[in-house]
Amino acid sequence: MDSSVTSGTYIRNISYGLRRRLSDFLDHQDMWKHVVVSIRKPTGGPRYSHQHVKRFECLLAQGKSPTVELLNDWGTTNSTVGELVDILRSHSLMAAADILLPEQPLSAEARQACYAAAGPAPPTRLIGQEETEPPAASSSQQTQPLEENTEAGHTGSFSSFQYSWNFDNRPTSDGGSRIGEGGFGIVYKGFLNNKPVAVKKLNPMADMPLDKLQVQFNQEIQTLKVLKHENLVDMIGFSCEEQHLCIVYDFMANGSLLDRLACLVGSAPTVPSCQNPNSNLEDLILCFSSLKDRTPPLSWEQRCSIAEGTARGLEYLHGNHHVHRDVKSANILLDGGFVAKVSDFGLTRASAENTSATMMTERIVGTRAYMAPEALLGQVTPKSDVFSFGVVLLEILSGLPPADENQGFLIEQRYDIDDEDEDLTLEDFVDKKMSDWEMSQVESIYCLASNCLHNRKNRRPVIGQVLSEIHSVVKSISVDARG
Numbered sequence: 001m002d003s004s005v006t007s008g009t010y011i012r013n014i015s016y017g018l019r020r021r022l023s024d025f026l027d028h029q030d031m032w033k034h035v036v037v038s039i040r041k042p043t044g045g046p047r048y049s050h051q052h053v054k055r056f057e058c059l060l061a062q063g064k065s066p067t068v069e070l071l072n073d074w075g076t077t078n079s080t081v082g083e084l085v086d087i088l089r090s091h092s093l094m095a096a097a098d099i100l101l102p103e104q105p106l107s108a109e110a111r112q113a114c115y116a117a118a119g120p121a122p123p124t125r126l127i128g129q130e131e132t133e134p135p136a137a138s139s140s141q142q143t144q145p146l147e148e149n150t151e152a153g154h155t156g157s158f159s160s161f162q163y164s165w166n167f168d169n170r171p172t173s174d175g176g177s178r179i180g181e182g183g184f185g186i187v188y189k190g191f192l193n194n195k196p197v198a199v200k201k202l203n204p205m206a207d208m209p210l211d212k213l214q215v216q217f218n219q220e221i222q223t224l225k226v227l228k229h230e231n232l233v234d235m236i237g238f239s240c241e242e243q244h245l246c247i248v249y250d251f252m253a254n255g256s257l258l259d260r261l262a263c264l265v266g267s268a269p270t271v272p273s274c275q276n277p278n279s280n281l282e283d284l285i286l287c288f289s290s291l292k293d294r295t296p297p298l299s300w301e302q303r304c305s306i307a308e309g310t311a312r313g314l315e316y317l318h319g320n321h322h323v324h325r326d327v328k329s330a331n332i333l334l335d336g337g338f339v340a341k342v343s344d345f346g347l348t349r350a351s352a353e354n355t356s357a358t359m360m361t362e363r364i365v366g367t368r369a370y371m372a373p374e375a376l377l378g379q380v381t382p383k384s385d386v387f388s389f390g391v392v393l394l395e396i397l398s399g400l401p402p403a404d405e406n407q408g409f410l411i412e413q414r415y416d417i418d419d420e421d422e423d424l425t426l427e428d429f430v431d432k433k434m435s436d437w438e439m440s441q442v443e444s445i446y447c448l449a450s451n452c453l454h455n456r457k458n459r460r461p462v463i464g465q466v467l468s469e470i471h472s473v474v475k476s477i478s479v480d481a482r483g
Helices: 016-026 032-036 050-061 066-074 081-090 094-100 108-118 210-226 257-262 281-288 300-319 382-398 410-418 439-452 463-482
Strands: 146-148 161-163 178-182 185-192 195-202 235-241 244-250 332-334 340-342
Touching (some): 016 032, 032 050, 032 066, 185 244, 210 244, 300 340, 382 439
Antiparallel strands (some): 185 195, 195 244, 235 244
16 A cells, blocks of 8 residues: 555545556456446435446457546546545455555454344254254265265255365366356356255355355345245255355256357356356457357257246246346256256345335446346346346347457347348348247347347336247247147
């Protein structure tokens, strides 16, 4: 820290060197967006609009830092370092805050008080089960990481297990255990009673410390404890040993929809930015450019069935007053029969019982290529899930990733399709890897996707309407098959 910087220092007086150090933290994964939506005018309203955010985003393509430019602009006011640090700490961006005003680490007593204020800590055993002496950890490097607790007296819908932490970190395609890597951890393939399972091990990071990660861990297990549906991924159990958090799910033999559309071998991309919340365009391009055609393409009938299953899962979620907030093809998993399972509920929020209501949050989450305009401003509404699902429908139609080196974000291509002066047609847009599609059905799904992607959330359909439209297309495919 520059010794001349205090909480009262004007932002405009921060040295260029400190601004660049801040940008190293905040430009990564677009963390500067957490700051920009938290900056307020003296009247209390947001200083920066959605259009401002878009302008800052465009700076990346010019090789400039959005963080530096944001500080330059905000610095024209009398805002102080103290205000900036308060915003950074409110979003748990402690490493960035400490560049300006280092904070003494919390004492054990203070840390305990924080946990107490946040509510009870997650159990180190399974919900509804009695505490037992854990079995001795195995020293062998087995791919079976779990040992089920079968002692009498245990009840509840989850199995107890002991985690041995001995996974082969190579991808499954290379003979290892790693299925994929997401924004908050690594997913491994393991075995429980000779049955394959997926184990998501959550890892703290600079911008996601253990206490914050524990909140997401609690959120996911509580959501999956309450919500059960054929089209939601099923949790088998979870473990919380010291600082290690992991969740065990049914293994999805056909991986993610993202992988299947890309015909990628394995169950998930191993490039972290593919499934990283808030990945920017450059990260996504790096990820998706690495995918290679290796598995059979999904048929049109399979794609529409997967879309219908996903919509059913989201309808159930919304009907039970929850907003997913990170709907994307990487979070739509496929079992052995290609039944769609919505997954990754760490960002899910309980919504108001009035499903048209909008809540506000200071923490901007999600994946940029799928995020609705209002989501970038901190609004939480089921209509944002509908917008994200609209992007997934475009992926299903085209077989293209949500971000591309030449075309940018996938959602931008629909403007060329809808513009008669452009060369791109809907027929050109359809994935050439499938041959069983029918134009009227494709037009119906494309029109539905466009409605889901309306910039004004009140003009988008609710998920029940989306499901009805997709079901009609699935029925039409069935009739054609019988004929």
